[in-house]
Amino acid sequence: MLEIENFSARYGQVSALQQVALRVEAGEAVCLLGSNGAGKSTLIRSVMGIGPDIGGQLRFENKDLLALRVEDRIRNGIAVVFEGRGILQSMTVHENLLMGGFCRGKQEVEHAVEEAMSTFPILKSRQNQLAGTLSGGEQQMLAIARALIARPKLIMLDEPSMGLAPIVVETVFEAIAEINKRGVAILLVEQNMHMALSVSNRFYVLNCGSIVLEGKVGDGVFVSGDGRALSEEELESAYMGEKS
Amino acid sequence: MIELVLQHAVNALALSAIYALVAIGISLFFGVMGIVNLAHGDIATIGVFVSLAAFQFLLGAGAVDITAVGFAVALGNIGALLLGIVGAAAGGLLFYRIAFYPLRNAPPIIGLLCSVGVGFMIRESILNFYPDGRNPQPFPAIIPADLIEIGGVIIQYKHIVVVSVALLAVLALAYCVERTKFGRAMRSVLNNRDVARSLGVSAQRLTVIVFALGSALAGLAGLMNGLYYNLVQSDMGVLLTVKGFTAAVIGGLGNIYGALLGALLVGFIEALTAGFLPAGSAYKDIAVFGVLIVILIVRPYGLIGRPATERV
Amino acid sequence: MKALKLIGCLAAAGVAAASVLAISGVSAQQRVVKVAYVGPLTGPNTAMGIGTRNSMELAFREVNAKNILPFKVELVSETDDSKPSTGVAAIQKLCNDPDVVATSAHWNSPVALATIPYFKGCNLLNLVSGASVDALTEGGVEEMGRVSTPFGYLLPHLAESLVKRMNIKTIAIIKSRDAFGEAGTKGFIPEFEKRGGKVIAIEDYNVGDRDYTAILTKVRQLKPDAVYLSGLTTEAALVVRQMRQLGMKMPFVGHAGWQTSTFVEAAGEAGQGAIVVTSLPFLSQLPDGEGFAKRYAAAGFREPPEAYGPFGYAAGQVIIELLKRHGPDRKAIVAGLRKLQDVETIFGKGRFDERGELQPKYVDMAVLKGKEWVQLPK
Numbered sequence: 001m002l003e004i005e006n007f008s009a010r011y012g013q014v015s016a017l018q019q020v021a022l023r024v025e026a027g028e029a030v031c032l033l034g035s036n037g038a039g040k041s042t043l044i045r046s047v048m049g050i051g052p053d054i055g056g057q058l059r060f061e062n063k064d065l066l067a068l069r070v071e072d073r074i075r076n077g078i079a080v081v082f083e084g085r086g087i088l089q090s091m092t093v094h095e096n097l098l099m100g101g102f103c104r105g106k107q108e109v110e111h112a113v114e115e116a117m118s119t120f121p122i123l124k125s126r127q128n129q130l131a132g133t134l135s136g137g138e139q140q141m142l143a144i145a146r147a148l149i150a151r152p153k154l155i156m157l158d159e160p161s162m163g164l165a166p167i168v169v170e171t172v173f174e175a176i177a178e179i180n181k182r183g184v185a186i187l188l189v190e191q192n193m194h195m196a197l198s199v200s201n202r203f204y205v206l207n208c209g210s211i212v213l214e215g216k217v218g219d220g221v222f223v224s225g226d227g228r229a230l231s232e233e234e235l236e237s238a239y240m241g242e243k244s
Numbered sequence: 245m246i247e248l249v250l251q252h253a254v255n256a257l258a259l260s261a262i263y264a265l266v267a268i269g270i271s272l273f274f275g276v277m278g279i280v281n282l283a284h285g286d287i288a289t290i291g292v293f294v295s296l297a298a299f300q301f302l303l304g305a306g307a308v309d310i311t312a313v314g315f316a317v318a319l320g321n322i323g324a325l326l327l328g329i330v331g332a333a334a335g336g337l338l339f340y341r342i343a344f345y346p347l348r349n350a351p352p353i354i355g356l357l358c359s360v361g362v363g364f365m366i367r368e369s370i371l372n373f374y375p376d377g378r379n380p381q382p383f384p385a386i387i388p389a390d391l392i393e394i395g396g397v398i399i400q401y402k403h404i405v406v407v408s409v410a411l412l413a414v415l416a417l418a419y420c421v422e423r424t425k426f427g428r429a430m431r432s433v434l435n436n437r438d439v440a441r442s443l444g445v446s447a448q449r450l451t452v453i454v455f456a457l458g459s460a461l462a463g464l465a466g467l468m469n470g471l472y473y474n475l476v477q478s479d480m481g482v483l484l485t486v487k488g489f490t491a492a493v494i495g496g497l498g499n500i501y502g503a504l505l506g507a508l509l510v511g512f513i514e515a516l517t518a519g520f521l522p523a524g525s526a527y528k529d530i531a532v533f534g535v536l537i538v539i540l541i542v543r544p545y546g547l548i549g550r551p552a553t554e555r556v
Numbered sequence: 557m558k559a560l561k562l563i564g565c566l567a568a569a570g571v572a573a574a575s576v577l578a579i580s581g582v583s584a585q586q587r588v589v590k591v592a593y594v595g596p597l598t599g600p601n602t603a604m605g606i607g608t609r610n611s612m613e614l615a616f617r618e619v620n621a622k623n624i625l626p627f628k629v630e631l632v633s634e635t636d637d638s639k640p641s642t643g644v645a646a647i648q649k650l651c652n653d654p655d656v657v658a659t660s661a662h663w664n665s666p667v668a669l670a671t672i673p674y675f676k677g678c679n680l681l682n683l684v685s686g687a688s689v690d691a692l693t694e695g696g697v698e699e700m701g702r703v704s705t706p707f708g709y710l711l712p713h714l715a716e717s718l719v720k721r722m723n724i725k726t727i728a729i730i731k732s733r734d735a736f737g738e739a740g741t742k743g744f745i746p747e748f749e750k751r752g753g754k755v756i757a758i759e760d761y762n763v764g765d766r767d768y769t770a771i772l773t774k775v776r777q778l779k780p781d782a783v784y785l786s787g788l789t790t791e792a793a794l795v796v797r798q799m800r801q802l803g804m805k806m807p808f809v810g811h812a813g814w815q816t817s818t819f820v821e822a823a824g825e826a827g828q829g830a831i832v833v834t835s836l837p838f839l840s841q842l843p844d845g846e847g848f849a850k851r852y853a854a855a856g857f858r859e860p861p862e863a864y865g866p867f868g869y870a871a872g873q874v875i876i877e878l879l880k881r882h883g884p885d886r887k888a889i890v891a892g893l894r895k896l897q898d899v900e901t902i903f904g905k906g907r908f909d910e911r912g913e914l915q916p917k918y919v920d921m922a923v924l925k926g927k928e929w930v931q932l933p934k
Contacts, residue, residue: 050441071444080442088435091428099432102425103444146443248777255769371598378602379818380790389801398802473766475794475822477600483766518770525771526733526760 001026001185002047002078002154007056009042016042016052017209024154029176029186031196033239034206040189041083043206044156047187048080049073060154074103077153083162083189085139087146089132093123096131096142100149109149116145137168144175148184155179156187161195173199193239197222205238213238247396252519253512258403258472260511261410265465266488267495267503268417269458275434275498276447276454279344279355283363284462285484290335291463292383292470292480293370295328299384321386325467332463333456335366340455348451363481370478380477383470406468413464414504417457421500430454434498462488490532494539496549505547509535587627589884591616591875592650593868594643594661595686597635600790603818604663607862608685609633611848612660614855615872625879631872636662640670647671651678657884658683660703660871663864665689665736675699679886681893683874685867688812688835689739693911701893701912703874703901704867705835705919707743710811713919714833715747717932718782718809721921722831727809728757728780730771730795732787740786740811756780761791768798775804782807789814792830793822800826807831815863820927830924831932836863837918838931843904863929870901874914 002024009017017039024030034040045051047058049070058065060076068076079100080086088096097116101109117124120141126134131142140160147155157176161169169192177199180186190196197203197217205213213235215224222230266285273281302320339362347355370377391400421427432440433447441447465484470476491510495502510532517524517531524531539547593612595605609631616629634650636643643662650656651674659675662668663686675682676697684692684702688710693700718724727748731737737760745755756778759771772795775783783799783806785792792814799808808830815832823830839845848869852861861868875889877899882888897907899914906914921932 048442050438069446070441071446074444082439082442086436086439086442088432088439090435091431095428095431098425099428099440099443099445102429106425150443248773251773252770255767255773259767378598380600380793380822382822382824385824391801391803393803400801402801469766473794474797474824475766475790477790479600479764480766483764514767515770519774523758523760525765525768526762528770529762 001028001061002187003057003059004043004047005057005059007043007046007054007058009039009046009052009054011042011052015209017046020056020206020209020211022204022211024185024187026153027180027183027185028202029180029188029200030202030204031188031190031200032204032206033190033193033196033235035191035240039209040206041158044080044158044187044189047073047156048078071103074150074152077151079147079150079152079155081140081143081147081155081157081160083159085136085143085163087131087134087139087143090130092128093131093134093142094127096146097123097127097149100146104150112149112151116148119148120145136164137171140164140168140172141175144172144179148179152184154185154187156189158189159191160188161190161192169195193235205235207238248519250397252515254397254399254403255519256511256515258406258511259514260508261407262465262468262472262484263487263491263510264504264507265410265413265461265468266484267491267507268414268500269462270485270488271492271495271497271500271503272430272454272458274492276430277344277348277355277451278352279347279359280352280489280497281344282356282359282485282489283339283366283481284359284458284488285466285481285486286363286366287332287336287339287459287481288462288466288469288484289370289476289478289481290366290466291328291332291459292466292476293374293377294331294335295324295467295470296381296383296476297374298324298327303384321384328467329460329463332466333460336459336462337452337456339366340452344455348448363485367478367481374478377478380475383474383476385471385474387471402472406472409464409468413461414500417461417500426453487532490536492546494536494546496543496546499546499548502546502548588630588655589625589627589657589879590630590632590653590655591872592656592659592661593631593633594636594646594650594659595633595663596638597633599635599637599639601638601663601788603816603859604686604862604864605635606859607865608660608663608868610855610857610859611852611861611865611868612685612872614848614852614857615869615876617855618851619876625876627884629876629879632656636664636667638664638667640667643667643671644674647674647680651675651680656680657886658875658878658889660685660868660875662687665692665739666734668692669735672697672700679890681875681878681886681890683871683893685871686864689735690743691739693913698893698912699890701908701914703870703914704864705812705917706913707739707811709917709919710833710835711740711743712747713921714809714811715744715751715753717833717921718748719751719753721932721934722782722807724753724781724807726754726756726778726780727782727784728759728775728778729755729784729786730759730761730768730775731785732763732791733760734763736788736813737786740813744784744786761787763788763791765791766794768795769802772798772802772804776802780806782809785810785814787813789816789819790822793819793827796823796830797826809833812836812863815922815929817860817862817927820924820929823924827924828926832922832929834863834920834922834929835918836866836922837903837920838922839866841931842866842902844902848902866902870903870914873901874899 004022007020032040046054097113160172173195188196200217202216204211215222224230270284343358343362387402387405391398429445491506492503495506513532514528517528593609597605613631616631620628634646658681660683665687668687676699685704688706690706690708731741796808810832812834839849878889878892882892894908899906909915922929923932
């Protein structure tokens with residue numbers, strides 16, 4: 001569904017990503033692992049259309065993404081949840097949800113907002129509260145719920161576990177798994193390797209702007225692209241950048 | 245004594261109303277685009293002179309006595325005023341397109357300097373190209389000069405008109421901002437530009453709309469200023485910019501309610517300093533800027549402003 | 557042979573010298589001497605500046621047409637924008653132009669005060685045709701002279717007229733916060749009090765202010781017999797409009813600083829009945845007033861001469877007289893001013909006193925009736 005090939009991105013003179021190839025199939029959950037500053041967030045921003053200058057191919061359902069404006073990418077079914085709970089702090093919970101459907105018709109949005117609030121009852125009870133007053137976990141839930149309003153086929157999540165207590169992280173990942181189960185493809189960018197792998201079908205490891213390892217996850221076993229079984233140590237060292 | 249205080253309050257309210265209309269535009273433009281527009285008051289002046297030209301055309305046509313009472317006259321007057329508002333909006337958009345849009349990725353200081361240049365261009369153009377533009381010109385006194393006296397407090401019809409027009413404009417704007425999709429989009433950009441963009445809000449389109457809206461409000465402020473003082477001149481916008489900007493900063497840039505609060509403060513400080521300090525009129529600006537400095541020390545982001553850390 | 561060569565050389569030198577003389581003779585006929593006007597040709601008092609400049613230009617056009625000077629007099633003008641800094645820059649520029657031999661500069665007193673040292677520094681005459689602060693000619697600077705009337709002459713007359721003719725006992729003063737507003741106040745208060753009047757309020761404003769309701773509200777409570785505005789046109793128009801709107805019906809008085817056609821336009825109905833002490837004799841009462849008006853109208857200027865036009869014209873006449881007597885020489889012109897004891901100007905026969913002031917000074921009272929400033933009925 002999402003195909004990224006030969007993809008490079010740069011901020012001015014600084015190269016952020018080089019020759020990255022990555023794909024996400026419909027309904028799949030894929031995680032992109034890598035330490036801080038590896039270029040994961042840049043990739044997500046570029047797919048969404050708000051990233052830096054880019055080169056290479058970005059395709060979504062065989063459409064050239066680079067030719068589409070942000071609102072068209074949203075209409076085609078891409079949504080993003082930013083790191084650090086990218087919610088609109090000084091707007092109410094309800095308004096945040098409405099903004100999730102900014103590119104959709106009024107009636108549809110109202111229906112979708114009702115649906116989201118029944119899925120996340122906590123949001124319903126707080127709908128008139130300013131989003132900035134919610135707890136960290138609630139804010140993350142709000143961000144995810146808001147992304148769903150646009151009825152995406154693919155949700156990209158940037159560090160959803162960041163800054164949350166372990167118990168809250170589990171709730172968040174349960175929600176992600178649930179969304180995936182309903183057929184929405186997931187592209188998960190995480191530093192928390194174990195949590196990320198627990199909800200993913202496949203994984204990529206990004207280091208210093210390049211993919212250094214990719215593979216499948218099945219019943220707690222990791223298999224690299226060339227069919228070799230990987231130990232957790234190997235994964236971790238790739239993640240930490242020692243192998244590149 | 246009490247009626248003296250009330251009289252000053254009435255005067256201050258009219259001043260505040262005009263300042264508020266300017267301050268809101270300055271505040272919004274900063275919030276959405278991150279540029280302080282020091283030509284905002286001069287854009288108001290464009291509106292005033294467009295309107296003045298329309299009035300002079302009506303008078304020149306001879307048939308119309310613009311102070312008379314009647315349907316056709318009222319229509320003509322309202323038309324001339326509306327033309328002024330449209331003129332300000334169009335002028336604002338023009339300057340946005342030729343001066344601010346090309347600099348949208350430049351550091352904010354460049355945009356600020358550019359706005360200073362735009363202000364000069366507008367003032368000098370009126371000075372040189374508007375007929376007799378060098379001299380102050382009478383603005384038609386279409387609001388009757390009548391007044392109501394309640395217990396020694398004089399309330400002129402002008403006070404009532406200026407304050408209610410400003411109030412209506414602010415209420416309409418508040419409705420737009422709080423209750424409409426456009427308002428949500430605008431607040432989302434003020435709140436977190438990146439998140440807003442990721443949800444499909446086009447910051448560029450929004451900036452254009454905000455600029456047109458802010459310029460129209462400035463035009464309205466200029467017209468109210470003209471109707472209130474009945475005297476307009478090419479550099480009248482400078483004072484509006486200074487007062488509007490001060491009000492916006494006091495309230496907190498990027499927040500329309502802050503701008504409103506700031507405008508009230510500026511108007512009242514001015515009126516009270518001038519009214520109750522001996523020879524106070526000369527010190528009213530010092531008082532206003534003194535309060536501005538104190539507020540910025542105590543609350544660096546204004547009375548109801550928030551740190552701009554969310555802006556990326 | 558040698559002698560022949562010598563003669564040849566001498567002859568050549570003679571031809572050369574003769575041709576140089578011939579060329580300089582030609583250029584003497586076309587020689588142009590520059591006299592400068594500096595005043596508010598831009599900014600809020602533009603009308604005044606332009607009226608004065610045009611009138612001065614008229615004097616030069618007339619003398620050029622008569623061909624009585626061995627050179628042409630050309631008027632060059634610079635704006636001071638009513639700002640001291642701009643004024644100083646303009647004077648520095650003129651100082652450095654050796655063709656400029658005399659000047660009439662500044663309508664605004666703060667500007668005129670600021671440029672005195674520069675005139676002194678380059679021996680250039682400033683024959684003031686507008687600025688009315690007394691100090692201009694009190695510093696003993698030879699380069700300073702004046703044809704217009706300073707406050708020293710205006711303000712006692714104003715006080716006298718208010719008390720004796722209009723029976724005004726209490727007054728509120730609203731003044732601009734600069735040397736001009738200050739001068740109009742300082743010179744007035746003792747004269748007014750000497751005659752039994754009482755100043756019950758003094759309010760300052762900053763030039764450019766638009767709202768005076770606060771101070772007027774304060775003044776209104778005090779119920780003065782009259783309000784005296786010591787300032788300029790725009791502010792005077794705003795003040796009188798706001799006064800009348802607040803229902804204040806007492807006389808609005810002042811001085812020639814805002815006795816302008818712009819005030820008439822800008823103040824509208826509210827300006828009717830405003831009274832000023834004027835340094836400007838009514839043209840009908842001047843020996844050459846009517847003639848000046850006719851010639852000015854015939855000269856095709858787009859703008860009216862305004863209140864100060866006759867002073868610009870008189871300054872032109874005096875400078876022409878100095879050029880006639882002393883030639884285009886800065887120092888001689890400066891030295892000649894105080895020796896001028898019989899000069900004919902639009903005001904009739906005049907002379908210059910030790911201060912460099914043209915005497916006699918004319919003072920009168922004017923009232924705004926319709927679109928005209930007319931003589932206040934005695």
